[in-house]
Amino acid sequence: MTMKLFYSPTHNFIHKSVVVAEEVGVWGQIEEVPVYPRELGYSIAAINPLAKVPTLALEDGTVLFGSQTVTEYLDSISVNGVRVYPAPGVERWDALTRLSRADLFFDIVTRIIHERLLDHPGEHIVAWHWPKLMRALDEMERDASRVAAFDIGQIGTLQALTFFERQVEIGLPSPAPTHFNWREGHPDLTGWFERAIQRRSVADHFKKPFDGADSPEFCQAKIAEVLGAQSNEQAPDSSALPTPDFVAPASASPGRASQH
Numbered sequence: 691m692t693m694k695l696f697y698s699p700t701h702n703f704i705h706k707s708v709v710v711a712e713e714v715g716v717w718g719q720i721e722e723v724p725v726y727p728r729e730l731g732y733s734i735a736a737i738n739p740l741a742k743v744p745t746l747a748l749e750d751g752t753v754l755f756g757s758q759t760v761t762e763y764l765d766s767i768s769v770n771g772v773r774v775y776p777a778p779g780v781e782r783w784d785a786l787t788r789l790s791r792a793d794l795f796f797d798i799v800t801r802i803i804h805e806r807l808l809d810h811p812g813e814h815i816v817a818w819h820w821p822k823l824m825r826a827l828d829e830m831e832r833d834a835s836r837v838a839a840f841d842i843g844q845i846g847t848l849q850a851l852t853f854f855e856r857q858v859e860i861g862l863p864s865p866a867p868t869h870f871n872w873r874e875g876h877p878d879l880t881g882w883f884e885r886a887i888q889r890r891s892v893a894d895h896f897k898k899p900f901d902g903a904d905s906p907e908f909c910q911a912k913i914a915e916v917l918g919a920q921s922n923e924q925a926p927d928s929s930a931l932p933t934p935d936f937v938a939p940a941s942a943s944p945g946r947a948s949q950h
């Protein structure tokens with residue numbers, strides 16, 4: 691294996707980095723390094739100042755982060771002729787716009803759920819952002835029947851929908867509805883989603899338990915290997931576990947299952 695993918699292998703969440711790696715035939719080159727960002731010992735700040743997943747480290751210690759960068763890199767080293775980022779032209783701008791819509795949707799859901807950390811969640815923040823999500827879902831519905839390709843825009847859409855669904859299940863702050871099913875009123879998107887999750891690149895991971903090494907010590911040992919590759923020296927000592935940047939108060943933290 692020549693690359694390390696630092697990510698949170700949450701079983702009911704579709705990671706676009708994983709799907710792209712599978713689609714372009716490079717998954718076998720990837721070592722998975724689980725990261726649970728808010729737990730002790732999983733900080734990846736030593737290799738990514740923003741300590742965000744996904745983060746991809748190459749064999750020579752080069753670190754790529756931002757899911758868009760990670761997936762475009764993986765696409766560029768395709769070994770099977772499949773490309774999920776179309777070449778420059780109309781199809782590319784269409785795919786990238788759908789990717790942006792999906793990733794901004796993800797970011798908006800993140801903005802909303804951060805209100806859960808407050809004793810008094812900001813209702814105006816939720817009220818401001820909720821219509822954006824609803825309009826984006828309506829556009830995704832239209833695109834479900836328009837777009838035939840399984841490109842990066844649609845892969846990002848899978849990720850956004852599963853993230854949203856997870857967070858709805860955990861519970862969104864008011865005035866978001868207590869029960870919300872994005873499938874209602876979106877029959878084409880629902881049908882497309884059900885077909886897309888049958889693809890091997892998705893089905894091999896989605897709703898499958900992660901059964902590899904995932905301790906903080908494993909994560910830090912892998913970070914030490916990346917740093918070692920960067921300095922071309924022996925990997926630094928990884929015995930001291932770093933503290934996370936932020937630990938949510940117990941009352942506001944539903945635990946690992948809700949990490950995002």
Ligand SMILES: N[C@@H](CCC(=O)N[C@@H](CS)C(=O)NCC(=O)O)C(=O)O
Pocket residue numbers: 727740741742743744755756757758793800949950
């Ligand atoms: N826009 C970024 C979003 C990445 C992101 O928000 N990652 C979350 C988990 S999915 C994270 O690392 N959170 C930990 C933190 O912010 O400390 C991307 O697409 O890569």
